[in-house]
Amino acid sequence: LMRGAGLVLRAGGRLVLYGPYFVEGTVPAPSNVAFDESLRARDPSWGVRELGAVTAEALRHGLTRERVVEMPSNNLTVVFSR
Template sequence: MADPIPPYEMGDLGPEDRKQAPAAARNRQFIIDVLADWLPKTGLVLETSSGTGEHALAFAQRFPALDWQPSDLDPAALRSIAAWRQDGPDNLLSPLLIDTSKSSWPIGRADALLSINMVHISPWAATLGLLAGAGRLLPPGGPLIFYGPWLADDVETAPSNLAFDEGLKSRNDAWGLRRVEDVAALAAKEGLLLEERRAMPSNNMMLLFRKRS
């Protein structure tokens, strides 16, 4: 099957419960290399909007000392995560239904939070809720990590990302690439400070926020 035009819908990935997203195979090792530097050595990682669950499986396998908690809002995604989990290690936990825009989550704490390719294909309220949730759940020093395409005042936006942004907004006016500076300002209100930013392949970026001590 050819790659769907991003962002894909879960239904684009076939009728099987265990779905495959082509981008997951392409970017997971790059993400893992950064996570190895940024994640705690032990504890529980909450991954929001886990999608197909392929990342969660790969990350749980790579970081056996961490308990990996995938989550999503989409029922098809939750089924796919559960299907991939059948072949996963014991530290890959059963997926949770989490709507980050809501203030009530079915989890009370996490040592790290990870969000991959969510903020640009969800309403702004989902990002605001994620920041608030990280402020509630993370301990002092705990990381909140983002991966995806971003806009930044000090980085010239690639033409492909500008076109991507226009395409997102044409599909849903609540979507679009977000400015790093906007998210950092709101994160600070939740006690989360932007500590590091890394350029990634395909004009993506990873952001590391830490809960203020």
């Protein structure tokens, strides 16, 4: 996703992601832990991602994290720009 966004987004373009993330230094919501366990039980490569790791991957592909907005149900909207 990040590699593709880095290739196709023009300067000023945005990639907007929504969902649960683990955030370093914070206690995860029990619902996010349960969701992560459920995903990993189906496929070990799946799971709730750590926001810092997602941001680092975006940076590798020329994207900058512009904004993080807390949303209902322990989700985040994360905006990256090119």
